[in-house]
Amino acid sequence: MVKFKTVRGMRDLLPDEARAMRYVEGVARDLAESYGYEEVITPVVESYELLSAKVGEEIRKRMYAFIDLGRRKVALRPEFTASIARLVVATLRNKPKPLRLFCIGSLYRYDEPQLGRYREFWQSNYELIGSKEPEADMEVLALTDELLRRLRIRGYQFKVGHVGILRGILEQEGIKEVEQNYVMQLLDKKDYVKALEFVKSLGVSERCVEALKGAFEARGDRPLDALKPFKALLKGYDAALLALDNLMDVLNLASESGLKLNVFVEAGFARGLEYYTGMIFEPFVPELNVALGGGGRYDRLIELFGGEPTPAVGVAHGIDRIVLAMRKQGILPMVKERLSVAVVPIDEGLKALAFKVASALREAGARVEVEILGRSVSRALQDADRRGLVYAVLIAPDELRSGEVVLRDMRKREQRTVKLEDLTKEVGLA
Numbered sequence: 001m002v003k004f005k006t007v008r009g010m011r012d013l014l015p016d017e018a019r020a021m022r023y024v025e026g027v028a029r030d031l032a033e034s035y036g037y038e039e040v041i042t043p044v045v046e047s048y049e050l051l052s053a054k055v056g057e058e059i060r061k062r063m064y065a066f067i068d069l070g071r072r073k074v075a076l077r078p079e080f081t082a083s084i085a086r087l088v089v090a091t092l093r094n095k096p097k098p099l100r101l102f103c104i105g106s107l108y109r110y111d112e113p114q115l116g117r118y119r120e121f122w123q124s125n126y127e128l129i130g131s132k133e134p135e136a137d138m139e140v141l142a143l144t145d146e147l148l149r150r151l152r153i154r155g156y157q158f159k160v161g162h163v164g165i166l167r168g169i170l171e172q173e174g175i176k177e178v179e180q181n182y183v184m185q186l187l188d189k190k191d192y193v194k195a196l197e198f199v200k201s202l203g204v205s206e207r208c209v210e211a212l213k214g215a216f217e218a219r220g221d222r223p224l225d226a227l228k229p230f231k232a233l234l235k236g237y238d239a240a241l242l243a244l245d246n247l248m249d250v251l252n253l254a255s256e257s258g259l260k261l262n263v264f265v266e267a268g269f270a271r272g273l274e275y276y277t278g279m280i281f282e283p284f285v286p287e288l289n290v291a292l293g294g295g296g297r298y299d300r301l302i303e304l305f306g307g308e309p310t311p312a313v314g315v316a317h318g319i320d321r322i323v324l325a326m327r328k329q330g331i332l333p334m335v336k337e338r339l340s341v342a343v344v345p346i347d348e349g350l351k352a353l354a355f356k357v358a359s360a361l362r363e364a365g366a367r368v369e370v371e372i373l374g375r376s377v378s379r380a381l382q383d384a385d386r387r388g389l390v391y392a393v394l395i396a397p398d399e400l401r402s403g404e405v406v407l408r409d410m411r412k413r414e415q416r417t418v419k420l421e422d423l424t425k426e427v428g429l430a
Helices: 015-034 048-052 057-061 081-090 134-150 163-172 177-188 192-201 206-217 223-234 238-256 319-329 348-363 377-386 420-426
Strands: 045-047 065-067 073-076 099-108 120-129 157-162 263-266 279-284 293-297 312-318 340-345 367-370 391-395 404-409 414-419
Touching: 015 099, 015 120, 015 134, 015 319, 045 048, 045 081, 048 073, 048 081, 057 177, 081 099, 081 120, 081 312, 120 134, 120 319, 134 157, 134 238, 134 279, 134 293, 134 312, 157 163, 157 238, 163 177, 163 206, 163 238, 177 192, 192 206, 206 223, 223 238, 223 263, 238 263, 238 279, 312 319, 340 348, 340 377, 348 367, 348 391, 348 420, 377 391, 404 420, 414 420
Parallel strands: 157 263, 340 367, 340 391
Antiparallel strands: 045 073, 065 073, 099 120, 120 312, 157 279, 279 293, 293 312, 391 404, 404 414
């Protein structure tokens, strides 16, 4: 007989794991509502052309792409933002701005499986569309900070940068976008040496080389101290200077608003997605060497997909990675479960009544399992005990003549007869 296994990089989530994932998801949903974000649901399968447009070469190579029966090239979504941009252009273009949209679900990339990295993974995703102001960037930083605080994650730090600094330097040197994208891919992998060698091979000025070296060295947990010396190297690179000022405006606004972010600024920071145009960030914890999420500003994507020029900023939180971080920090909460009850009819003629009793208990809020295997009372109770049920209700002919049932407390190993009409009260549900 063939023994099937999960496809490499995919996982079965057992009940405890599923509860942890749903707990984080629930906190993320509540957070979305508190910030005024409305949920949308987009397809798992989208046009390959849509998903590959500005996702970045590294992710493009790792997409699950295929030809469907209609001879269309489609792919499983590797991230949410392209789908949201399509939705805005196709359906929400006339809605008043700003739009605050939230979605949650599974995503797919053919990455090499390792700790914190899977080929099927879950994210909660927030998009703020229609504002170019620093307060929009600050909002996605703030809600990410609040999500991690609500989950009681300790010691997290935000790595923050601005794509416009690097692109501003390269653009002024006449570097084409496709070549800029390659530089960003190298920097996303922290291959600074190769990135600098590639830029030099394009015949850039010595001033450009010095500015890029300065960007790679401008880093630290005191943003002003880290960026002030670097600013002098950007003289003449007007777009890069504006980007640097914008980054400081966002961080200053966050500080003045009372948002106590633990920030590590990096002027040479890049992320793999090509659609970013402004501030970018990733939160980290010491226990993991992968980001718990990431986001940034993308002011040209909606226009690229046929919409009006529309500024936007967003963030995605890795639910799998957040659960992993919580597990490593020992802070996964004990999710409160419903009161669990087994209902066991003693003989054949009481099966229908067992279902009626179970229905009444469920309506009162309990999780109820009716004995349906025809086992003896002792076997049924052994099974209820093994699976951690709190109570067992035994429906027996003798007690039933007096309008009573036997209620067994599985934890205390005690039982007593109770009036059937008082059963929900007796188990603490009334």
